[in-house]
Amino acid sequence: MPKISVVVPVYNAGDYLVPCLDSIIQQTYTNLEIILVNDGSTDGSAAVCERYRRQDSRIRLVHKPLGGGGVGSARNSALPLITGDYVLFVDNDDWLEPNHIEYLYHSLTETGSDIAIANFTEFIEERQAFHFHLQAEDYYQKIYTPEEWFAKEYDTQYCLSQCFTVPWCKLYKTSLFENIIYPWEEKVEDDYTTWKLYLLAERIVFSNISLYYHRKRSTSVTKTVDIPSVFPTKSIEERVTMLTLLGYDTSAELRAYRWRLQLHADYYLEKGMMREYQRCLQKIRLLEK
Template structure:
């Protein structure tokens, strides 16, 4: 059997870490390598990592000396240590249906794909309720080229746009990560990275099933950082450039870029950062003139 490496960045996960790790150990696909990167936790998460290493030989633990460096740095720490054939990411407060890895793996192998993508079920922690959950009758599967998958990037229905951006809910061939580096100086790193993995792939398979359970908390990164950090300019500028050079249709990207410019313009003005505000204003004026 081929090995799937599961990478879990860990930072002060509190009561959520054990359910997360239990769901990983209970996977029906058992040929796993589990890398836990403890990012200097101070709440007992480090001990939980050690307890799981002691109980299961598939678990490896890396303790970072400098804590709080972020999930991008944690992933960068883990990726050179991967010995598996495939890579899958799990956030330390989420959990998996027991067939999550097996279903993604089966779809990838059956379709000879490079990345197997699934959807997710969203759980609102503060309310103790699921926002949406895909049922068995909702299931479908599609084989896609990277260009076809980019059509889902701004589709908000049933979480498609979030599925496109996040690193989890996916099984990747490990070789795709050979030169991938997650940014370590950004609050939200996936907008800079996940799309590049799609372009390095030749074939993708999407399975419309929510076997990954994503916990939304009031302390989640996307809840505690500014909206402009969730929708950065530099990442979409890079994306538009690359997609243009390889001949993709960038009309949707350009609309999104204009929207992000307006978002940054308003935020910068409110914050009194006038030079950066004027830079955004100039770009918007140029776009208004020529498009």
């Protein structure tokens, strides 16, 4: 069994950290290296990490200074430490089905892919309720080229658009991460990074099966940061440039770009940030012309 590295950025995870870590150490795939990056937690999460490190020899622990540097910085701290042949990410308030890693590993190796992706189920914390967007009859598995997978980027069926963007729910060949850096200066980093790993792959296998539980909270990053940070335009500008150079169809990206520009313009106008508002209008006008 090849070694698989599991990276968990930890910051003030509270009561959610224990079920998250339990779901990892109890995986049916056991040859794991579990890298916990405590990003300056002040709520007792550091003590929980230390307790688990003492209990399980597979766990490696990094403590960063108080205040932390954000989830992108935490992932960057973990990447040089990875010794596994494959790597996956888990958010510190989410949890896994017991066969999550084993399923992704077999999907990847049996199809000769570089990245294996599965779907997920949302858990709405405030309502203590699951939001199921998959039924058993929705299952399928399909192998994509990077260009074919990019065609699913804005597909809302089965939450494929979110599956495309997030770093979790995926098993990657570790070799793909050479020279990959997560932006530490951005509040939401995945929209800047995950797509680059797809372009580095040759084959991507997607399984429409829920093996990951994603906890939705009112205090999550995407619920508390500003709209321009959640839906950045800079990331699409970078993608359009790269995809155009590679000869990909960018029509979907351009539609998303226009939508985000208008979203930003509305936000800046409401906040009275007139310079930023006018910059958005200028780009919208150029695209319309």
